[in-house]
Amino acid sequence: MPPTPQPSCPYSTHSTSPPAHKAGNLLDLVILRNCSSSDPTVTPLHQSDHHLISFSLPLAPLPPSPPSTPTVMVRLSASYISTAVTSAKINYYQTKIHKSASNPHQLFSIFSSLLSTPPPPPQSSLAADDFAVFFDEKIADIRSSFTSTATLPHSPLSVPSPCFSTFSPLTDSDVSQLLLSHRPTTCALDPIPSSLLQTITPDILPFVTSLVNSSLSSGCFPSSFKLAHITPLLKKPTLDPSVIQNYRPVSLLPFLSKTIERAASNQLSSFLFLNNLLDPHQSGFRPGHSTETALLSVSARISACLRDIQSWMDNHHLKLNPGKTEMIFIPAPSSNLLDFSISLGDTMVSSSPTAKNLGVVMDNRLSLSQNITAVS
DSSP, X not given: OOOOOOOOTTEEEEOOSOOOBTTSOOOOOEEEESOOOEEEEEEOOTTOSBOEEEEEOOOOOOOOOOOOOOOOOOOOOHHHHHHHHHHHHHHHHXXXXXXXXXXXXXXHHHHHHHSOOOOOOOOOOOOHHHHHHHHHHHHHHHHHTSOTTOOOOOOOOSSOOOOOOOOOOOOHHHHHHHHHSSOOOOOTTOSSOHHXXXXXXXXXXXXXXXXXXXXXXXXXXXXXXGOOEEEEEESSTTSOTTOXXXXXXXXXXXXXXXXXXXXXXXXHXXXXXXXXXXXXXXXXXXXXOOHHHHHHHHHHHHHHHHHHHHHHHHHTTXXXXXXXXXXXXXXXXXXXXXXXXXXXXXXXXXXXSEEEETTEEEETTSOOHHHHHHHO
């Protein structure tokens, strides 16, 4: 057998051992590092054609162990740990809610994560083709319900209305704000994650700006951005997941598609606002407006209506008694009761849980339980 090549230092090979194979060949080697061995021997084994190699190794004495550092064992009770964790959670969420006080969307997300969500519905046997057919038929039914010959009545305007003719081109700074100021939601149609797109925005900003301005100036929306990833969701967690009518479609759009939509929406909204073309009572989809402003608007309109009634009664020698005026606020079944009040002259009338009208006691849940108790 040719000589075995020797490994480089610090490894050494023991080649003076007897043959380690029953055929007399040197097939097994002892490779050592930074030490040497003595008296290698081989022992035949009946179960294998290789022999057992035995040798001795000099072992250096172990270094003395460093002095041990005293360890202090602190045993914390479960109640102390639970109290500390609860206090940390309270401080964390209080700080988070305080920072999001001016952002209703973030506040809603925080409270939604804190509230206990219902368990996920059981698996459904409905396939993707079933949903595709159902949603297509539903859209076709909605379209067929509108007659093609229906036209809106035209009323001549006394003053010429302002005209929105063209979109203004956006700068790189405008597009960068559109890309970075929104939550990076990603759907299956996005070529890369939206968070990664926001990270590389400085490198691709000129190309995205050109894409947005080309779409606005030409009035053409890219066909690939018109596609949506449809996800069926149950309308309510308590509904039967095996009934396809209990589902509603949720469209997930590409991130750049929503960016172009926001660019057009910002200019259209600004035009409508500057020219006073928005309904003064509209609270949805307007910055600075919410259900609270809608409630305040309703309260103000009710108060104005009551003032007109009081004025009419005064002119006809009638008197409206605010002290005997009752108001009952009836919310939707899934809504909470609100502390709702209106002004009637110099008196504030607050909502009460019950009100009596023509001998019938009405409650704010329309259960008539108070009336049944009163007459039984």
